[in-house]
Amino acid sequence: MREIWTESADAAPIVLPKLFALIEEEAHELLCEVMLLLIDESALTLSAEALAFGYAQRDLASLHPVWQGVARERLRPNDQIWFKRLRAEITTKPV
DSSP states (O other): OOSOOOSSTTTHHHHHHHHHHHHHHHHHHTTOSEEEEEEETTOHHHHHHHHHTTOEEEOGGGSOHHHHHHHHHHOOTTEEEEEEEOOSSOOOSOO
16 A cells, blocks of 8 residues: 555544555455555554554564565565454465
8 A cells, every 4th residue: 555645634533444444345355365554654644543443563574475575575665564464364276
Protein backbone atom coordinates (compact mmCIF):
# COMPACT_ATOMS: atom_id res chain seq x y z
CA MET A 1 0.00 0.00 0.00
CA ARG A 2 1.59 3.28 -1.07
CA GLU A 3 0.66 6.92 -1.12
CA ILE A 4 -2.33 6.77 1.19
CA TRP A 5 -3.24 9.88 3.09
CA THR A 6 -6.21 11.65 4.57
CA GLU A 7 -6.93 15.34 4.55
CA SER A 8 -6.64 15.51 8.30
CA ALA A 9 -5.73 13.37 11.28
CA ASP A 10 -9.40 13.67 12.33
CA ALA A 11 -10.57 11.95 9.14
CA ALA A 12 -8.12 9.04 9.43
CA PRO A 13 -10.04 7.04 12.08
CA ILE A 14 -13.17 7.33 9.93
CA VAL A 15 -11.86 6.52 6.46
CA LEU A 16 -8.83 4.27 6.97
CA PRO A 17 -10.66 1.40 8.71
CA LYS A 18 -13.15 1.35 5.82
CA LEU A 19 -10.31 1.28 3.31
CA PHE A 20 -8.50 -1.50 5.20
CA ALA A 21 -11.73 -3.52 5.35
CA LEU A 22 -12.28 -3.23 1.59
CA ILE A 23 -8.70 -4.24 0.82
CA GLU A 24 -8.92 -7.20 3.18
CA GLU A 25 -12.19 -8.35 1.59
CA GLU A 26 -10.46 -8.47 -1.78
CA ALA A 27 -7.43 -10.19 -0.27
CA HIS A 28 -9.66 -12.90 1.21
CA GLU A 29 -11.27 -13.48 -2.19
CA LEU A 30 -7.80 -13.82 -3.71
CA LEU A 31 -6.90 -16.35 -0.97
CA CYS A 32 -4.11 -14.14 0.37
CA GLU A 33 -2.47 -15.46 3.51
CA VAL A 34 -1.29 -12.15 4.94
CA MET A 35 -1.49 -8.44 4.44
CA LEU A 36 1.71 -6.43 4.48
CA LEU A 37 1.53 -2.67 4.74
CA LEU A 38 4.76 -0.83 4.03
CA ILE A 39 4.37 2.47 5.81
CA ASP A 40 6.93 5.27 5.97
CA GLU A 41 8.00 5.75 9.56
CA SER A 42 6.90 9.40 9.42
CA ALA A 43 3.26 8.43 8.70
CA LEU A 44 2.25 8.24 12.36
CA THR A 45 -1.49 8.52 11.73
CA LEU A 46 -1.46 5.66 9.22
CA SER A 47 0.63 3.51 11.58
CA ALA A 48 -1.76 4.18 14.45
CA GLU A 49 -4.74 3.16 12.33
CA ALA A 50 -2.98 0.00 11.13
CA LEU A 51 -2.34 -0.94 14.76
CA ALA A 52 -5.97 -0.25 15.69
CA PHE A 53 -7.13 -2.45 12.79
CA GLY A 54 -5.13 -5.44 13.97
CA TYR A 55 -1.82 -5.03 12.18
CA ALA A 56 1.44 -5.57 14.07
CA GLN A 57 4.77 -4.02 13.26
CA ARG A 58 7.33 -6.62 12.22
CA ASP A 59 10.90 -6.66 11.06
CA LEU A 60 11.85 -8.34 7.81
CA ALA A 61 13.66 -11.24 9.47
CA SER A 62 10.56 -12.25 11.46
CA LEU A 63 8.49 -12.88 8.32
CA HIS A 64 8.14 -16.24 6.57
CA PRO A 65 10.81 -16.49 3.82
CA VAL A 66 8.18 -16.20 1.06
CA TRP A 67 6.83 -12.97 2.54
CA GLN A 68 10.37 -11.68 3.19
CA GLY A 69 11.05 -11.82 -0.52
CA VAL A 70 7.87 -9.95 -1.39
CA ALA A 71 8.52 -7.28 1.23
CA ARG A 72 12.21 -6.93 0.34
CA GLU A 73 11.34 -6.19 -3.30
CA ARG A 74 9.10 -3.31 -2.29
CA LEU A 75 10.72 -1.85 0.85
CA ARG A 76 11.98 1.70 0.68
CA PRO A 77 14.30 3.40 3.13
CA ASN A 78 12.39 4.39 6.29
CA ASP A 79 9.54 1.94 5.63
CA GLN A 80 8.06 -0.02 8.48
CA ILE A 81 6.42 -3.39 7.87
CA TRP A 82 2.93 -3.85 9.31
CA PHE A 83 1.66 -7.43 9.19
CA LYS A 84 -1.74 -9.09 9.54
CA ARG A 85 -2.40 -12.79 9.04
CA LEU A 86 -5.59 -13.46 7.07
CA ARG A 87 -5.43 -17.26 6.90
CA ALA A 88 -3.89 -19.79 9.28
CA GLU A 89 -2.41 -22.04 6.63
CA ILE A 90 0.22 -21.30 4.02
CA THR A 91 -0.78 -22.16 0.46
CA THR A 92 1.82 -24.43 -1.06
CA LYS A 93 -0.07 -25.60 -4.16
CA PRO A 94 -1.99 -23.73 -6.86
CA VAL A 95 -5.64 -23.16 -5.99
